[in-house]
Amino acid sequence: MRDYQALMAELVTEIDEVDVQHGKIVLLLAQLEQTVNRTPLGMKPDFVAVASVLHDLREYIREHFATEETLMAGCNYPDLEAHRSEHRFFSDRVGKFVDQFNREGSGVAGDILFFIKGWIGTHIKNTDQKYVPFLKDRYR
């Protein structure tokens, strides 16, 4: 089992609202990973569990991306547009996963898991960290 607390420590921005929200996507990662791991070989992951993660992931996107984009705009963050386009990429991809889930069911869970891990490792660990110096004086 992955050490989610260690992962959270790597993502810390020290901007409370952001850290709480990033905690939510780590929780969703943990939930989905457990669902996938406890799926017997040759079976599809639990439908309701995957539906629930996808639902919460869309809520997360709505809340978190708006928070970050508002904070960045508030301090005239120079890379706002590039950052926003990464958010848009993530939202679009999750939308496609939702379509795929509606068509094909929970077999898509492994791909979603892989995608969320990649997002945390690239966007949250790197791209989000870049705004920290700009925001911390203003909001911390």
Ligand SMILES: [Fe+2]
């Ligand atoms: Fe973020």
Ligand SMILES: [Fe+2]
């Ligand atoms: Fe972000």
